Amino acid sequence: MAEKVLMKGNEAIAEAAIMAGCRHFFGYPITPQTEISAYMAKRMPKIGGTFLQAESELAAINMVYGAAAAGARAMTSSSSPGIALKSEGLSFLAACDLPSVIVNIQRGGPGLGGIRPSQSDYFHATRSTGHGDFHMIVLAPNTVQEMFDLTLEAFDLADKYRMPAMILGDGMLGQVMEPVDISRGNNIKTYEKDWALTGTKGLRKRNVVNSLYLSAEELEVLNFQRFEKYKEVEKIARTENCLLEDAEVVVVAYGICARIAKNAIDTARQNGIKAGLIRPVTLWPYPKHQLKAAAEKAKAFVVVEMSMGQMIEDVELSIRCSRPVLLCNRTGGMVPTREAVLESIEKAALLKGEQNADSI
């Protein structure tokens, strides 16, 4: 049996990045993700890597841009207000098709907000990541093990599809300690990067990393091409389902909320309600087909999230508003309780399939 290591969520991300071959980390301190920087600061000098505490999140993401342009696996991490500053760089990374990994250990907002866990950057991660037409892959772990596994996967997907990938966690997952099997980190695939800036050595034409296209015709073609690629990426959409087969009430939750929801559906089942769970593992691409399929059997949906209701829009879009969707949410750094989720499930169970949630 593989040996397990006891780790904080943030440390699991850092260790996975190192095992994935990331030797270039650029950060700027912010709670509740600072353990990632601290881990990198300790480890990178010992393994010939770079840990650099940048002057700002803007600088950090642009250092990632430079390192990624050089063909290296590079990462930066931050929390909500810092991620907002990275928007500029995220857009440039996507526009130049540069693989890179960005970690957002979310905290409450808006503004300076608070330092308690939150999921209120869902829109930022999946919709308004930066200016222009682009997406990044967004992965949502719900255990420390998954912080580790999905970070490995993020590096792989970023290289495979040549685009930025984000780990969207929250302050609770970042801080909690759990045993982790790190053996998967020993099996890493690498990719040829003939587009990287390493110097022509007089042997090839110059490589250019650029996102400026003054010809609208050319830029349009490039954007269409990138979205053709995104159609391929959409195939990686995935969920973890619990007791979904016969579920009449489907709870949809990601990250730490999914763990709370799992408890709640078990209790609901004991109370005679056929409740199930869909946990999106990828937030972009969103598992819309899985949601749509579930809507064929389900009577009602409950979305649990730590925001004023952001992912709920994707649930409603995915099922084309064909079923009532209730929101069970906390915000500002508060975490929903199992009891609150249970209550929402009970409420949803009383609804008839076609009834609109607004009327209750």
Add this chain to the structure above:
Amino acid sequence: MQIVFEKPKALSDTPTHYCPGCTHGIIHRLVAEVLDELDITGKTIGIAPVGCAVIHFNYFECDVAQAAHGRAPAVATGLKRVNPDNIVFSYQGDGDLAAIGTNETIHAAARGENITVIFVNNAIYGMTGGQMAPTTLPGQVTQTSPYGRDTKTAGFPLRMCELLATLDGTAYAERVAVDCVKNILKVKKAIKKAFQYQIEGKGFSIVEILSSCPTNWGLEPVKALEWLRQNMIPYYPLGVFKDKEVSR
């Protein structure tokens, strides 16, 4: 037939898009000549700024990364940290380097990042049509200082070489001007020295080049160079402000 003058190999055949009489062209040529003379084009990576030189990747024959406005020193840092054997230089205007990118500039220098910065100071935002720059002179008329830069409301210009010279990480900071042949030769010498410092791993090097923007200054090219000489050089004295290997 004997060839007595030719285009540097580090420059491509693509005609530049710069306005007639613009000094960006001269500076490109000087950088390219230095790349040729040091025989480093094959291991050099340039960073293109946001500004008139944004598409310099069409002109230099080395690998190039285009950077977001002002972020060239951060991008250069990322590239250099991955492959320290590459020669990395950014080419930036005054808006890019001394306004939106001041933070990146100062901290790259403070870290003693072993990169070279070619800083083209033309006292105006060229690309966007002639707005006030951080280096616009007091009293200078621009689109956004139509009554002349009023230091009461718009403050004072930044002297970047002097500022950066105070930092322990700066190995070499020199200000030169492209206003006449004699000075142009000095520009080339300074650029070469800056690249040599990088090759020798001495630390952050910057060459500030006082340049003209005839189009947005509203002057003919020759008059523009005269204006540079009479107005810019007194405010931005030429010379070496730092020449000392970074000791760590």
